[in-house]
Amino acid sequence: MVDLENVTKIYSMGSFEVTAIQDITLSIADADFVSIMGPSGSGKSTLMHVLGCLDRPTSGRYRLCGQDVSRLDDASLAQIRNKRIGFVFQQFNLLPRETILSNVEVPLIYAGVKAKERRRIATEALERVGLSDRMRHRPSEISGGQKQRAAIARALVNNPSLILADEPTGNLDSKTGHEILDILSQLNSEGATVVLVTHDREIAERANRIVHLRDGAIELVEELRKGGGADGVS
């Protein structure tokens, strides 16, 4: 599913360069559940951006579902994000002026799905996360947990290969946080590949494995349980 080979990302900040992640090699199998942990500045977010095709690695190779995506152009990356990746952000990142239903429809719009079909798929996704009674509300009218459920529904609509959750519980109380994690676990058990970025040990333990990052490099890969089709880390 995910194959990173010696992936390095260097940001140039004017005259000096910052190496955000260095020489990362990591494989994540289909239907696996992996947490990425590390203190702030360890390169979690950068790794997340590279995995999510929001950014290209400076060097190294990234294959997603067998396709080398490390050198694709902007338009192709946009298509990969649209079809293969579902994001769940700490900030929810819902469009404030659109209804929950419209928000969930956005990836389908960019995929070119017809209006009627869009409505059907989005409604189904919202039912799946238990939010069918809030479809006509705007993000400001629902709770944080509900917002994150909506974001998960939005991440699901295009049947992505990979769900990337970046601190999904960071803005939620622990009870709601656990509900959200339950949904992610549920999706994983139904076959979705989930990558969860967090700095919280307890949350990270939901996964089959924890990848510990420090200073932009993998420090340790911790095997918690044998899940999905984990094929180890090289």
Next chain:
Amino acid sequence: MGFLETIGLAFRNLWANRLRTMLSALGIVIGVASVITMISVGTSAERRIASEIAGLGSNMILVTPKIGRGAKSASSPSLTIEMAEELKAAAPAVSAVSPVAQIEGQLRWASSSTNTSIIGITSDYMRIANQSIVRGRSLIPAEVDSAAKSIILGAKTASALFEDEDPIGREIGVVAAGRRFDFTVVGVVAAKSDMLFMNSDSQAFVPITCLLYRMMPIRGISMYYCQAQSPEMAGPAVAQVERYLASRTGNPGAFNVGSQEALLDAVHQVTSTMTLLLGIIAGISLLVGGIGIMNTLLTSVAERTREIGIRKSLGARNRDILLQFLVEALALSLIGGAIGMILGWMAGSGISRLAGWPPSFSMTSVAAAVGFSSAVGLIFGIFPAVKAAQMNPVDALRYE
């Protein structure tokens, strides 16, 4: 992303910022309104002048001595009645010639009197000058040959002297150059609106021979009214008249020979230059309106940086974002253009009505309004849209 969705999104965003939308559209409203006003006022002024020229007579050609430095001297040739006769024979494309002379005088009937221009004409004049007789008749050749004291009154002149009475056959007094003559009224000219050069309504017409030989202390013909066989023959007629005058007088530059068409051309040139100039001035306000749109869009792009990031993370391509903002700019400017068009039409027709010109609101100005405003939208929308489209998704997502 489908086009309909893009349009819907653009209008939702414009609606969400109603006040800002209104203010930035106002710039376009004013710009388009002033462009349309200027163009329609310019065109209706031109139409008015053109219709006056057309009203002067059909296929008319005017021959006048050149006025200006050195043109008038003792040796410079003048127009004569004989030359008018010769001209008719020498220029086959010319169907009629009427020499015209003019003197100021006073007409008297009973206790009323009126001051007027007394125009000396031949029997062809009324036809050439496109004027019709409402009462009585026009002059006949015999009256011209015999320098008869027959007079035709303009509509206003007639009503000033006779009010509702029938003037035909009345003997009126004509005082000119200090002498008094008795004339018989034979006809009244139909009322015509104001003309470029003169108002025939307050004139009176007499045989040119009578004017020249009986009344004028210094004889002089001021111009020839000629008529070409047909509008198509106006060009050849002008050439033939010029050739005749040059060979007859030996001075090719002594006269202006102007066809109606040449006059129309000259007027068209002047008015279209004026219209263009006014249009350019109005266009400057359109430019300012465009800058307003760009400003609004740049603000909007900055405010929605995060939204752009979210959309990109969900699969929006750069061109989807580009299109989204471009359509917004276009919608904004077209709304402004539509309102501006209506206002411009109202102002243009209002001004035309006040000035008594024919109203002119053509499809051309509608096309111009749509064209101008969409061009402004595109030109000033492209920079903010490109800026939005090229945002790095990671930076845009991080934007607070």
